[in-house]
Amino acid sequence: MDLSERQLQILQAIISDYVENAEPVGSRSIAKKYDLGVSPATIRNEMSDLEEMGYLTHPHTSAGRVPSDKAYRLYVDDLMQKKNLSARDKRLINDRLAASRDEFDATIRHAAELLSEITHLASFAMTPSVNEDTIAFIRLMPVDARTIILMIVGNSGNVTNTTLRLSVPYTQESLEMLGKHMTVTYKGRTLDDALKGEIIEDVGTDIEALSQLRGSVMPSFMKTLEDMLNVHLYMEGMTNIFNIPEYSSIDRARDFMQMFARKDEFTRKMLDRDEGVVITIGDENDSMKDCTLITATYHVDGKMVGKIGVIGPTRMKYDEVTSIMEYLTNNLSESFRLTEGKDDDKK
Amino acid sequence: MDLSERQLQILQAIISDYVENAEPVGSRSIAKKYDLGVSPATIRNEMSDLEEMGYLTHPHTSAGRVPSDKAYRLYVDDLMQKKNLSARDKRLINDRLAASRDEFDATIRHAAELLSEITHLASFAMTPSVNEDTIAFIRLMPVDARTIILMIVGNSGNVTNTTLRLSVPYTQESLEMLGKHMTVTYKGRTLDDALKGEIIEDVGTDIEALSQLRGSVMPSFMKTLEDMLNVHLYMEGMTNIFNIPEYSSIDRARDFMQMFARKDEFTRKMLDRDEGVVITIGDENDSMKDCTLITATYHVDGKMVGKIGVIGPTRMKYDEVTSIMEYLTNNLSESFRLTEGKDDDKK
DNA sequence: TGTTAGCACTCACTCTTGCAGAGTGCTAAT
DNA sequence: ATTAGCACTCTGCAAGAGTGAGTGCTAACA
Numbered sequence: 001m002d003l004s005e006r007q008l009q010i011l012q013a014i015i016s017d018y019v020e021n022a023e024p025v026g027s028r029s030i031a032k033k034y035d036l037g038v039s040p041a042t043i044r045n046e047m048s049d050l051e052e053m054g055y056l057t058h059p060h061t062s063a064g065r066v067p068s069d070k071a072y073r074l075y076v077d078d079l080m081q082k083k084n085l086s087a088r089d090k091r092l093i094n095d096r097l098a099a100s101r102d103e104f105d106a107t108i109r110h111a112a113e114l115l116s117e118i119t120h121l122a123s124f125a126m127t128p129s130v131n132e133d134t135i136a137f138i139r140l141m142p143v144d145a146r147t148i149i150l151m152i153v154g155n156s157g158n159v160t161n162t163t164l165r166l167s168v169p170y171t172q173e174s175l176e177m178l179g180k181h182m183t184v185t186y187k188g189r190t191l192d193d194a195l196k197g198e199i200i201e202d203v204g205t206d207i208e209a210l211s212q213l214r215g216s217v218m219p220s221f222m223k224t225l226e227d228m229l230n231v232h233l234y235m236e237g238m239t240n241i242f243n244i245p246e247y248s249s250i251d252r253a254r255d256f257m258q259m260f261a262r263k264d265e266f267t268r269k270m271l272d273r274d275e276g277v278v279i280t281i282g283d284e285n286d287s288m289k290d291c292t293l294i295t296a297t298y299h300v301d302g303k304m305v306g307k308i309g310v311i312g313p314t315r316m317k318y319d320e321v322t323s324i325m326e327y328l329t330n331n332l333s334e335s336f337r338l339t340e341g342k343d344d345d346k347k
Numbered sequence: 348m349d350l351s352e353r354q355l356q357i358l359q360a361i362i363s364d365y366v367e368n369a370e371p372v373g374s375r376s377i378a379k380k381y382d383l384g385v386s387p388a389t390i391r392n393e394m395s396d397l398e399e400m401g402y403l404t405h406p407h408t409s410a411g412r413v414p415s416d417k418a419y420r421l422y423v424d425d426l427m428q429k430k431n432l433s434a435r436d437k438r439l440i441n442d443r444l445a446a447s448r449d450e451f452d453a454t455i456r457h458a459a460e461l462l463s464e465i466t467h468l469a470s471f472a473m474t475p476s477v478n479e480d481t482i483a484f485i486r487l488m489p490v491d492a493r494t495i496i497l498m499i500v501g502n503s504g505n506v507t508n509t510t511l512r513l514s515v516p517y518t519q520e521s522l523e524m525l526g527k528h529m530t531v532t533y534k535g536r537t538l539d540d541a542l543k544g545e546i547i548e549d550v551g552t553d554i555e556a557l558s559q560l561r562g563s564v565m566p567s568f569m570k571t572l573e574d575m576l577n578v579h580l581y582m583e584g585m586t587n588i589f590n591i592p593e594y595s596s597i598d599r600a601r602d603f604m605q606m607f608a609r610k611d612e613f614t615r616k617m618l619d620r621d622e623g624v625v626i627t628i629g630d631e632n633d634s635m636k637d638c639t640l641i642t643a644t645y646h647v648d649g650k651m652v653g654k655i656g657v658i659g660p661t662r663m664k665y666d667e668v669t670s671i672m673e674y675l676t677n678n679l680s681e682s683f684r685l686t687e688g689k690d691d692d693k694k
Numbered sequence: 695t696g697t698t699a700g701c702a703c704t705c706a707c708t709c710t711t712g713c714a715g716a717g718t719g720c721t722a723a724t
Numbered sequence: 725a726t727t728a729g730c731a732c733t734c735t736g737c738a739a740g741a742g743t744g745a746g747t748g749c750t751a752a753c754a
Contacts, residue, residue: 254589
C-alpha cells in the first residue's frame with residue numbers, strides 16, 4: 001500500500017502547486033510545470049489512485065485535485081526538506097532579538113512579531129510557565145500611611161509586585177517583620193506549591209498587630225502569586241489571515257478571531273502541546289479544523305519552557321515556516337541561556 | 348432654514364427605524380409604523396426636502412432613505428433623550444467593578460469588557476496618563492550576585508520595577524547609596540520631567556564604583572520611566588463588528604481590525620480627544636470614516652484622566668450607548684476617588 | 695395652500711438560460 | 725503500461741426577464 005516513487009513525485013507537485021496558488025490543480029498543469037516525463041493522462045490515473053487512498057480530494061467533478069490533511073501529513077513527515085533561511089531573515093531575527101535582550105517580555109513579544117512578519121501568518125509567543133520557580137524572598141515596603149507594596153521575588157529573577165491599601169495602620173517594623181517571616185515561611189517553595197499549599201497560620205508571634213497586618217496582606221499575596229504564575233501571551237499578525245483566500249468568508253474570519261479573543265482558553269490548549277516542533281494539521285486539531293498549527297519551544301535557563309507558534313491554513317509553506325521557527329527558538333534559547341536567571345518585571 | 352416640527356419627527360422616525368433594521372427606510376413604512384397622521388405622499392415630500400438639506404441620502408433612486416452623518420449629529424445634539432439603564436445592566440456594572448476594586452488595571456479592563464458586553468460593540472479602556480505623577484522614591488534591591496531590582500514609586504502609588512543584570516559587581520551599600528541619591532535627585536519631579544530633563548551627571552560622590560554602578564543603572568531607569576508613562580490599553584469585543592451588516596465585507600473588517608492592531612497609534616489618537624462624552628460621527632473622524640467613535644473620561648484621584656470608548660457603525664443606539672458610558676465613567680470615578688492614590692502594579 | 699391619491703418610472707435583486715473553459719474518466723490504440 | 729482522443733460534468737460569467745420596493749410628479753381635493 002506504499003506509494004510509488006512517481007506517486008510521491010506527483011503528490012509533491014500537487015502540494016507545491018496548491019500551496020503556491022490556492023487553487024485546485026489539474027493533471028495538465030502538473031505535466032507542463034513539473035517535468036515528470038509522463039502525459040497528463042497518466043497523471044490523471046495516478047491522481048485517481050491517490051484520491052482513492054485518501055491523499056487527494058475533489059471539490060467537484062470537473063475541478064482539479066486538492067491535497068488532503070493526510071497528504072500534508074505525509075509531506076511533513078517524509079517529503080519535506082529543510083529550507084535555509086535567507087540571510088536577510090537571519091539578520092532580521094538576530095538584530096531584532098538583540099535589541100531587546102535585557103527585557104525578557106519584550107524579547108518574547110518581538111519573537112512573535114518576527115514570526116508573523118516573516119511568515120505572513122498569525123503568530124503568538126508565550127513566556128514560560130514558572131510553576132517550578134521557587135520563592136527567593138518577599139518584601140513589604142511602605143509607600144504612605146495606608147499604602148504598601150508587596151514584592152515577591154523568584155529565584156529565576158522573576159519579580160512581581162502589588163500595591164495594596166491596608167485597612168489597618170502599620171509600622172515600618174511590623175512590615176519588616178512580616179516580610180521576613182513570610183520569606184522564612186515560603187523561601188524555596190515553588191510558586192505553585194505556595195499558592196496551592198495550606199496557608200501557614202502561625203505568624204511566629206503573638207503580637208496582635210502583626211497578625212492583623214498579615215490578615216490584610218495574605219489575600220494580595222495569593223493574588224500576586226497567581227499573577228506570577230500566569231503565562232503571558234503575545235499575539236501578532238492576526239489580521240494576516242484576512243489576506244488568505246481560505247478566510248475570505250466573514251464567518252471563517254470571525255471564528256478565527258474569536259478563538260484568539262479567548263486568550264485563557266487558548267493559552268491552556270497551547271501549554272498542553274509537547275516540546276519541540278509540533279505540527280497539527282486540519283482535523284488533527286480539536287478546534288480550527290481547517291488550520292494548521294505549528295508550535296515550537298524555547299528554553300530559559302535550561303529548564304523553563306516557553307512556546308512560540310503560528311497558525312495558518314493547512315495550505316502553508318511548511319518547510320519555510322518550520323525552518324524559521326527552529327532558527328528563532330534556537331536563538332531565543334541561546335540568549336536566555338547566556339543571561340540565565342534573567343527576567344524583567346511583568347509589565 | 349430650521350426644520351419644522353414634522354420634519355424633525357420624520358427624521359427621528361427614519362433614524363430609529365434605520366438604527367433598528369439597518370435598511371433604507373421608505374415613506375410607506377414610516378407612515379404605517381409611526382403615527383404621524385399624514386400619508387406616505389406627504390412624508391415623501393418632506394423626505395425630499397430633508398434630503399435637499401443634507402440630512403438624508405439615497406443609495407439609489409428606488410431605495411428608501413438613509414440618515415446622513417449630519418442627521419446623526421442633529422439627533423445626538425438636539426433630539427436624543429437620555430435613556431435609563433436597565434436595573435440588570437446597572438447591577439452588572441456595579442458587581443463587576445466591585446469585584447476588582449483593589450486592582451486598578453483589572454478594573455479598567457473590566458470596564459472595557461462591560462462596555463462591549465452591554466453595547467455589543469467594540470470597546471476599549473485606557474489607564475490614565477501619569478505624566479503629572481511625581482516620583483516618591485527610587486530603590487535598588489539585590490537579587491543575586493549580578494542581578495538587582497530597580498523600583499520606582501510614584502506619589503500616586505504607581506509602582507514599576509525592572510530586573511536588571513549588571514556587568515559590574517556591586518555591594519549592598521553601594522546600591523543603597525545610589526538609590527538614596529537618585530531619590531534625592533528625582534523626588535518630586537514628574538515622570539515626564541525626569542525622563543525628558545537633562546540627566547544629572549553628578550553622583551554626589553567621587554567613588555569610582557558608585558559612578559560605574561550608576562552608569563549601568565541609568566539606561567534601565569530611563570526605560571522604566573518610559574514604561575510607567577505608557578498608557579495601558581485594553582480592548583474588548585473586537586469581533587463584535589463581524590455581526591454588524593456594515594462590516595460584512597472582508598475588506599471593511601480587515602481595515603477595522605488593522606486599525607486596532609496598531610495600538611500605539613490608536614492610543615495617541617484617543618489621548619487627543621477632549622474630556623467628557625465626545626461623539627464623532629462618520630466623516631468627523633479622520634480615519635474610520637464610516638464609524639462612530641464615542642469616548643468618555645473618568646477621573647482618578649480628582650486629576651488624572653482615563654478614557655473609555657466604543658466604536659461601531661454610525662448606525663448605533665446613541666442614547667443607550669452614551670447612557671451606559673456615563674454610568675460607567677461615574678462609577679469608575681467614584682471608586683477611584685474613594686481609594687484615592689491607589690494603583691496596582693503594572694501587570 | 696397644504697395634503698393626498700394615483701401612476702409612471704427607476705433600480706436592485708433574483709432566476710434562468712446559454713456559453714466558454716477547465717478538468718476528469720473512459721476507451722481504444724500504441 | 726502509457727497515451728491520445730473524446731464525451732461528459734461542473735463552475736463561472738454574462739445577458740435577459742420578471743418582481744418588488746420605493747420614489748417623483750401631477751392633478752385632484754379640503
